[in-house]
Amino acid sequence: MAELGAYPPGDYPVVVLGTGPGGLQTSYFLAGAGVEHALLSADERPAGMFQRFPFFQRLISWTKPYAPAERGTREYERYDWNSMLAADPGHLALVADFMDGASYFPSRAEMEKGLVSFAERAGIRARYGCRWEATRREGDGFVVETSDGEYRCRALVVAVGMTEPWRPDIPGLDAVPHYVDTEKAKAYAGQRVFIIGKRNSGFELADGLLPWARQLILASPRPARLSVVTHSTAGARARYLQPYEDFILAGGTFVVDAAIDRVERTGAGWRVFAQGTTRPGDMVFEVDRVIAATGFSTPLRDLSELGVATFHQGRLPAQTAFFESASVPGIFFAGSITQGSIGLKKYGRPSSSAAVHGFRYNARVLAGHLVETLFGRATERPPLTPDEVVPFLLAEATRAPELWHQASYLCRVVSFGPDRGIVDEGIQPLAHFVDSAGPDAVAVAVETDAENDTHPAVYVRREARVDEHLLPSDPLNEYEGGEHRSRLAAVLHGWLG
């Protein structure tokens, strides 16, 4: 697996940095398209992050071993949020193979085994133990300086994850252990623990420490958002909600809305000064431990000096719909960093690009984009007959894993050109479809609106203008019946003969 001789320093059309799921998936699709590239990793083997995180062992993304769809099919991807995508059915759905039935959520060891197995079976080569140190422009490309030497490339794909511990600028917080510094749970036995942060990492720690800590206090300025309330992954996930229930049933845990003013050491303990937000007022907490579950940023090294624009307090690079830096063409991103390509964010719902089940599809879209734009190779685009269009689009709306995992973000496109006829243009970023010129075409996506109603959304581009048409929902999410067929056919009037 660890081939020290793989990808020696030199010139490559594309360099991919990182062998987490984002880097592996991108490399897989580039290789499948015959694009020569170097895959480099500072780790000693694939999936390095899962050797340490999430801290309390299990992921928050599930894999359903026995699902309504056959394992190894495209439809099964709906139920398996963790495995890599592949053209060869023997490389699909691998995480399920390693799960022992103890949980709906793979342990990180099971996730790591699934990814390592994918890399081995798919023959993904990488240069491990090769650390990215610096980057500079040269001609119309880039030079990546590494611990092993220099790599020249036309396109750089950065897939190093949002992995750098991040702390807000609060006096005293620099001395506070971050989530990544959390000790074994029993080290907190009988202690009063103050967790700064009420997102998943904060609730994950609280859940893990609930049997050990004397008291838990979670605090941040904004009220906790829960996924079961927001109907999206924007919110603390259900499996970490025991501390929240402990709070609302007065079990001793506190979930407080407060802005932290400063944190001080007090001999063996800590004192936290805060101001209430939902309920105004000064607060002081005397505690034994403080943990900053304040999130992560992207280790972009010197890319900002090259002009890569960032947002989210500098934690994410701003990106185009095709995951290219919005300010430095030629630098692309893969993996969880692609959440910086925000898309339409309809009704405020983010993409799933922060997680494997979202960004694995981004990687396939990115690889296809690089193949076409950098190497001028046309992707196969199957023709459709007029009779096939409506059933095809409604089947995609009902079952396509890309449209369900990346709702309102990725779409299926069919074009109606005067020369090429009716063509399946594949899966594309919705933001690209609605904001770019192109031939007359239709795109179908799935969306959940403000009333939590999930339905197909159809975007029709005629003579460069794009209009939105929302189709009805269905209690079982089946969109292939007569009403949907007639409504979609009406939207496509004039194109189906």
Place this chain on the structure above:
Amino acid sequence: MQGRDQIEDVLARMALFADLSRAQLEAVAHTFEEEWFPEGQRILRQGFAGTGFYLVLDGEAAVVIDGQERARLGRGEFFGEISVLLGEPPTADVVAAGPLRCLHLPGPELEGFLTAHPSVSFRMLQAEARRLHTTLGWRS
């Protein structure tokens, strides 16, 4: 790069949030999401449902109706609230007129935010009155 503390400083200078305490400003900074758009990027799309409320932190946004630019919005100004309040798709595109940094509040959260912050509702009403006054200035 812009830290959250700097965002709070920008918020503190905005008329919309003039009556909020520092802690409340921090809560606002945590409630809204920071977003960055390159020149030419559409933020609101004419006729598309599911939009949100945006505050300009840096840069300018152009209000475009059927391809015609009608207005420019700069730092401290906001857009998207009419569509959200009326529950109807926007009647204009709003496009980044250069690199643009905004704070975004999802549409479904605007009502809760305004009712929880009556002083912001009042300031927003003042701003809407000013816009109306400008638009209908010939009548007064």
